[in-house]
Amino acid sequence: MESVARGVLYPGRHAEVVETRRRDPSPEAARFVELYWHVRWRVDEPHDSKVLSYPSVHLVFEEPEPRIYGVVRDLFVRRLEGEGQVLGVKFRPGCFRPFADGPVSAYTDRVVPAAELFGPEVAAVGRAVLAKQDTADLAKLAEEFVLSRLPEPDPVAEDVAGMVERITARPDLFRVDEAAEALHVSTRTLQRLFAEYVGASPKWVMRRARLQEAATRADAGDPVDWAALARDLGYFDQAHLVRDFTATVGVPPARYARS
Structure with a gap:
């Protein structure tokens, strides 16, 4: 397990208030998933996290519901307040397409509820994921969900x-x-x-x-x-x-x- 830094702007300032960890996928999931990332924060005042995003689609378990984040072509900015955590599934570039019901460009610069693609059961998975604290535990639950939805290799x-x-x-x-x-x-x-x-x-x-x-x-x-x-x-x-x-x-x- 190692921290995730490349792409995060002002990384020194970011690390003062945000802990970012990662887990690699199992061999079975690695055809589709690049990594699982876990972000946890505690801030006294709002903090804008800025990222030069990769050409990847993410499934993010967060409040109030899991969401799918398409490729962000501009600067990605996420305002963090209080304390909290999210767990993201970063798909390999190109490898979200077998999960989707059409071209991945339909998700570009968009954030959509994950239930639209993965069904309403993803909400219960999201609650179970966020109830954990250890990165390995969060990633394990996320991977179990992904493995249950694996499409045919493309x-x-x-x-x-x-x-x-x-x-x-x-x-x-x-x-x-x-x-x-x-x-x-x-x-x-x-x-x-x-x-x-x-x-x-x-x-x-x-x-x-x-x-x-x-x-x-x-x-x-x-x-x-x-x-x-x-x-x-x-x-x-x-x-x-x-x-x-x-x-x-x-x-x-x-x-x-x-x-």
Whole structure:
């Protein structure tokens, strides 16, 4: 078990009030599930948790009801008040599609009651999950529920998961045609598969990987050569990186690094 940090903005400030833990899925669930994450907080005043989300769909056991969170293309902000906890099931990119009744893009930038897809019994599971305190116990109940709902394996979903993994590991990839060439598919096929299975375009996935890498470098605490980083990430120049980062995070990367 380890903490989950990448993608969380202002991680030092976040860790002061929020405890985030993770559990890996069993081999049986790992075809579909990337991990289970457990967030617990206690704050004296409201705290906005900000995250550069991954191209993943989440099933979240929370109050007042379990919900499905589609891919969030903007900055994800969750206001935390008082004390509480949530347990999330993070599906592998592309691998929520076999559970859904249509393209995953239908969930993009949306939060819907989990009962709409998994039936009313998910509410009782949610109450049982949140009655626990230990991460392993919460994750065990969540996994039992997921295993009871496992669809037939979809080889295309697994292929798409591999595609997302490959291009997010290459933050220097900047154009969709470059990604398509690296993946040995046509640009049109790549765009169609991502709309159906991921819920975000290849361009967005590549851009998000670059922004996460820039934020990770800034969070490391070491001086950052922003011009060199911009080149490493495939930007035309430093100004392009600054504009891209500011448009999503809300502040330029150098100012973010000083925060």
